[in-house]
Amino acid sequence: MMSDVLAPDLRSRAQNLLSELAGTGAVLRDDQWTAIEALVAQQRRALVVQRTGWGKSAVYFIAAKLLRAEGKGPTVIVSPLLALMRNQVSAAERAGVVAATINSGNVTEWEGIHAQVAAGELDVLLVSPERLNNPDFRDQVLPHLAGDAGMVVVDEAHCVSDWGHDFRPDYRRIRSLLGDLRPGTPVLATTATANNRVVTDIAEQLGVGADGATLVLRGGLDRESLHLTVLNLGAGSKRAAWLAEHLRELPGSGIIYTLTVSAAEDLAALLKEHGYEVAAYTGRTDAAEREVLEGELLGNKVKALIATSALGMGFDKPDLGFVVHMGAPSSPIAYYQQVGRAGRAASRAEVLLLPGPEDKDIWRYFASVAFPAESVVRKVLSALDPQRPQSTQALEPLVDLGRSRLEMVLKVLDVDGAVRRVKGGWTGTGETWSYDRERYSRLDEARLAEQHAMTEYATTQMCRMEFLRRQLDDPELGPAPVPCGRCDNCAGVRFSAEVDSSTADATAERLxxxxxxxxxxxxxxxxxxxxxxxxxxxxxxxxxxxxxxxxxxxxxxxxxxxxxxxxxxxxxxxxxxxxxxxxxxxxxxxxxxxxxxxxxxxxxxxxxxxxxxxxxxxxxxxxxxxxxxxxxxxxxxxxxxxxxxxxxxxxxxxxxxxxxxxxxxxxxxxxxxxxxxxxxxxxxxxxxxxxxxxxxxxxx
Missing domain, CATH: 3.40.50 (Rossmann fold)
Structure with missing residues (x-):
């Protein structure tokens, strides 16, 4: 552990790194320093739950660089999305951090990056959670990282929790990585969107935040730049017509979220016909095209990307002027995560929700493809051979599950130790496995409660920011009302719900x-x-x-x-x-x-x-x-x-x-x-x- 005498010098070096990372005007705040000091000087584990824009990435990049200066190994950052990885590598380079990423978009670079890891040439390695169980990476690269890592960062840590809005089974593999670390290796878990239930689950899954030895930094979620509005316009054609008529009034460039791929593509086509520079960004958009579109939004070359949740966590455009939702997400937590993209470095950003009558049907559909019944999971287990690997494609004819749900079930079973991913596919381990019926029942109840809360958000008369903060268990909120003074319920209506009849008719005809x-x-x-x-x-x-x-x-x-x-x-x-x-x-x-x-x-x-x-x-x-x-x-x-x-x-x-x-x-x-x-x-x-x-x- 570092001497207290060195702390002032350490903070000075941290400030210099922040200046390189974010510009000469950036000042290291006390709460950021608290996290950095805990990681670097005290080698502690930390759980940081702070709003978007607080500076979580600055904390781990500065800590990574300081640890490397002390002779420690590279920092491993588990990061969920390609957009996030690209942004983070660019940010790291500005601070002189040697960073690389292993993801599905740079397959040709993997071998060289593996060699850099083995040679100790990297300060930071960003990996997707899925990569942790790739057989080659797990067996050849991961042992080096676990033994030599200077720090491990779990970014967007709410993904580890199946109470979270973006549950990814592969995130739960991180627990195995943490268990293999050298004693005293600092660990940082970060997220902007976690209520009490999710925070507790993160602590249980990762072992961070679970005891007094762990630093927990949990801040308020109010975002003073965000001006929240709800427009209940009804049918999709009227909502699309409103956007066609009013999109130019929204500041700068932004993101318009839709709930489905087809809605994103339809809306993008319509807005293009009205002369807007827009593009659709969905799960159908290939990796290379996504990178181009992200660059165009970052460079303000488009008015908006019309996006599904494929453009989500970690996309960092500090001056994003607006976020519009054409249809409501099923959870206030997911909604806050997405609107948090806006106004990070701007004094004002507009956030508009345009809920639709079809929203609940879409929520029901996505809920219907959640974790399947026990009988179906047992069928997957019985189809697996403990000796002969079987690919997902080969397993499909043996079980009644679609490809994506089968992959999800196999990943959960893998994390639980009942199956193992190997070269050539999946094998059974023969380990006893129990179906946690009570947990899945509680998840269903929680999902319905969050859907109800999202419906309530669209019609509430209370302060909308306060509503979201209470849904996320903001620790800075007491029992008394805390109106933001900025949303439509606090400050009055800023956008008319009226649409010119000719625009409405033309849009309805087009759609x-x-x-x-x-x-x-x-x-x-x-x-x-x-x-x-x-x-x-x-x-x-x-x-x-x-x-x-x-x-x-x-x-x-x-x-x-x-x-x-x-x-x-x-x-x-x-x-x-x-x-x-x-x-x-x-x-x-x-x-x-x-x-x-x-x-x-x-x-x-x-x-x-x-x-x-x-x-x-x-x-x-x-x-x-x-x-x-x-x-x-x-x-x-x-x-x-x-x-x-x-x-x-x-x-x-x-x-x-x-x-x-x-x-x-x-x-x-x-x-x-x-x-x-x-x-x-x-x-x-x-x-x-x-x-x-x-x-x-x-x-x-």
Whole structure:
């Protein structure tokens, strides 16, 4: 432990490093120094829960540099997002810190970085939590880091908690890394968004903040630059029209968050038509394009990025002028995390929430893909071989889980010691594993409570900043009201909810243009033979590219389609028939359909059959009626592709003979695309020249 005599000199050196990092005008605050001194001089563990903009990254970069000057090894920073890593490496270089990152976007550099680690040439190594269990990294690089690390930093530490808003199972692997550190190695966990429950869980998972020997720095969450507003405008088209009309009024450049990829892409296209420099930034945006878009936002070359949560934690633009939410996140904690991007180094930033009637449906969908039931998890465990590794792709046909949920289950089981990731896939360990039913039940209850709180935020008359601070258990709040004086409830309405009628009409017309592509499946799922289905390789007898009127998440058609599908079965309304005709007129098919066939629907038979009949009559097509499901067929509720294909194989009673020419195949909803694929396969095998799928709605 460092002598107290050296503390003044240490603080002076820390101040000099901060000047290099943030500019000559930056002054090291007492609370930042408290954290740095605990890490460097006292080799303690620390948990820092401080608002966005407090300077958490300055603390760990300065501490890393000071530790290196004392002869300690490199600092390992576990960081969750590529955007965050890129920002942090740039920040480190400004302070003379030699930093490198290992992530999915720089695969070609991994070998050289591994060599730098082994040679002790790095001050800081940033890694994603997923990298900690990559077999090569875990077995070859991690032992060096655990033995030689000067400090370990867990950034965005709320991710370690399954009470947090962005739970990532791989974060829980960090506990193993910490357990292998040399005694006395300082550890820092940081986050801006953690209520009492999440803080407690971080302490349990990482062993930081759990005892008196650990420094806990937890500050107030008020952000004086943020001016919070809620505009309850209703339908997606009116909210989009409001943005088209008012976006120029918002200061500088910013981020407009949407809840779905399709909403981001639709809104970006609309705003571009209104002359705005904007771009969509979603999970579909590849890594190289994301980096370009981040640079354009940082350089104020765009007015806004229209983003999903893919642009989230750690994106650092100090002068970000506004954050708008086109739809409410499901948690006030997640909302505060995202709005915290704005106004870090500005005196004022506008934060607007435009909630929508579809928000709760989207929340329900994301909740439905949470951790599965025990029976499903047991099936995953029983499918694993303790000796022979199996890839996720190979496991899919053996369990009823989609790819992303299967990956999540395997990661949780890996952290719990029941499975192990090795070269070639996953193996079972044979260790006893118990399903924590009580914990998952509490998670469901907490999720519902947070959704209720988010709904309340949109309608509350109390100070909105105080509302968010109380949701995050701000330690500086007492029982008495603490109004911010800046939000719309405190300072009055600043933005009119009115939209010019011509803009509203034009936007509604633009978003109401029906027609989205339904891409055909190209490849059969692997391992179908294990399920007794003789299909493999490329799909040669499938459907042509299809169409749908709209997506259930669309800003324009989404609300109408959800309302139609939620009501009792009825004949196709006139607007649906007209929209279908519009889509068919614009369809650039190779050969015009000669007949129309309705898929038998379990939920909307009248809707589907009446639409097929209308289209046959208007388009002068032969009406083939309904393609019935075989009487002995069991319904399909499977969630992954292999099981869906197996469940739909030979499911239909195909007519003995089919007319010449392409068939227009009608269904109410398409989600995975496998129903259209399997029905088309059956029809093609029976002699159909081509099958053109058409759905009233697509799920995404």
């Amino acid at each position: 109401s243009r029906p027609g989205v592509d339904v891409a055909p499946r190209r490849q059969w799922p692997s391992g179908m033979a294990k399920l007794g289905v003789p299909l493999s390789g490329k799909i040669s007898e499938g459907p042509e590219p299809g169409r749908a009127i709209g997506r259930l998440t669309d800003l324009g058609w989404g609300q109408r389609l959800r309302a139609l599908l939620d009501q009792p079965d009825c004949p196709a309304p006139d607007e649906v028939v007209r929209a279908s005709i519009s889509v068919l007129k614009a369809w650039q098919w190779k050969d015009r359909p000669q007949s129309v066939l309705a898929l038998q629907s379990q939920t909307h038979p009248l809707l589907v059959e009446s639409l097929a009949a209308n289209l046959a009559d208007i388009g002068k097509l032969t009406n083939l009626g309904v393609l019935p499901i075989r009487h002995d067929h069991v319904g399909v509720s499977a969630q992954n592709s292999a099981y869906r294909v197996a469940g739909l194989y030979e499911a239909w009673q195909v007519p003995a003979s089919l007319p010449a020419g392409p068939i227009l195949l009608i269904d109410a909803v398409t989600d995975s695309g496998w129903t259209f694929t399997m029905a088309s396969y059956a029809l093609r095998r029976a002699g159909a020249a081509a099958v053109l799928p058409f759905a009233i709605a697509a799920t995404s």
